[in-house]
Amino acid sequence: MGDDGGGIGGRAMSAACAEGAPVRVIHNPTSGGGAWDGEAHLRAALADRGVEWVRTGRLGEAREAAREWRDGLLLVVGGDGTVNEAVHGLGLAGFPEGVTLALLPTGTGNDLARTLTVPADPKDALETVRAGRTRVLDAARVRSGEVGERFFVNVAVGGAGEMVSEAADDESLKGRWGELAYSRAFVEVARSFHAPVVRLVVDGEERRVRALNVAVGNCRYAGGGWPAIPRANPEDGLLDLVVVEEAGLSGLLGLGRKALTGADYLGDEGVFFARGRSIRVETVPPGGFGFNADGELVGRGPVDFSVIPRALKVIVGSGYAPEPPERLSDRALRVVSQA
Numbered sequence: 001m002g003d004d005g006g007g008i009g010g011r012a013m014s015a016a017c018a019e020g021a022p023v024r025v026i027h028n029p030t031s032g033g034g035a036w037d038g039e040a041h042l043r044a045a046l047a048d049r050g051v052e053w054v055r056t057g058r059l060g061e062a063r064e065a066a067r068e069w070r071d072g073l074l075l076v077v078g079g080d081g082t083v084n085e086a087v088h089g090l091g092l093a094g095f096p097e098g099v100t101l102a103l104l105p106t107g108t109g110n111d112l113a114r115t116l117t118v119p120a121d122p123k124d125a126l127e128t129v130r131a132g133r134t135r136v137l138d139a140a141r142v143r144s145g146e147v148g149e150r151f152f153v154n155v156a157v158g159g160a161g162e163m164v165s166e167a168a169d170d171e172s173l174k175g176r177w178g179e180l181a182y183s184r185a186f187v188e189v190a191r192s193f194h195a196p197v198v199r200l201v202v203d204g205e206e207r208r209v210r211a212l213n214v215a216v217g218n219c220r221y222a223g224g225g226w227p228a229i230p231r232a233n234p235e236d237g238l239l240d241l242v243v244v245e246e247a248g249l250s251g252l253l254g255l256g257r258k259a260l261t262g263a264d265y266l267g268d269e270g271v272f273f274a275r276g277r278s279i280r281v282e283t284v285p286p287g288g289f290g291f292n293a294d295g296e297l298v299g300r301g302p303v304d305f306s307v308i309p310r311a312l313k314v315i316v317g318s319g320y321a322p323e324p325p326e327r328l329s330d331r332a333l334r335v336v337s338q339a
């Protein structure tokens, strides 16, 4: 298992991935509608590694299983909600240095895996875990009056995107539409959403816009392949903010078409983009829309985001680079474009 020079000492990295280093698997059997059938294969593949297998039975168990894991590989078999819980648990434990996170993406959207280029096919994803190419990513901390403190590494969305995520999480929608559940939910939300005025404060600089969607984070995708933060660099010590302003339906469709061909839409009219170490978002008046991080509720605001640089070791795919590509990959966008 190798270290490609992601900024940590080779010794620390290999300690997590070396033969015999302990592995805890956190497996959410409900992710992706429970379609994954690779448990026997994965158990056999890890047989010589002293595996602890935690099968989650409800919301919150993945968080606790991650929180108490201090040394070795933490392999999450699940979707973005399960990974988010695990990252939150590691954050609550102070992101222990001895832990390396790995993904076997069996969820519906699998958005974090898209930025990390962890393959969608579980057998290929397992090869990626075995290869052990490790990088150190920044994490994000978000605070709100309702939920307190949460940690995440992917994307938090507020406004229309939050409603889409909530609507897609409806079991019947994910059950009926599978990967297309997010696109289906978008159509429903776009019909009824009214954009509130939002006050944004990025490293002390304030701006007000009428916002349809606000995305804050560290990786690039949300909602099953939507490039919510296309220029995010997970290792630059900064969080990205992308606000889609009130654009009217035709403006929105034009923007959507452009984004889904992989083109960079951040310079377009009606899109506000900024980077910073701390980002506050509040609607005026407060409570105008909700925020979630990877599908988990963060609050209705105000919400305060801050970056935790170089917080978390993560195994990435062979195609991963921290700098965003000029055009986002077709594979990452494939799911949404089909709708």
Ligand SMILES: Nc1ncnc2c1ncn2[C@@H]1O[C@H](COP(=O)(O)OP(=O)(O)OP(=O)(O)O)[C@@H](O)[C@H]1O
Pocket (backbone or CB within 6 Å): 028, 029, 030, 031, 032, 033, 056, 057, 058, 059, 060, 062, 078, 079, 080, 081, 082, 083, 085, 106, 107, 108, 109, 110, 111, 174, 294, 295
């Ligand atoms: N045994 C369980 N029964 C029901 N829900 C569970 C169970 N274990 C975990 N959960 C919850 O299921 C939720 C959804 O899981 P997850 O996000 O992994 O799958 P998904 O929704 O199919 O994928 P994605 O988020 O990538 O679209 C998580 O919030 C998790 O806490």
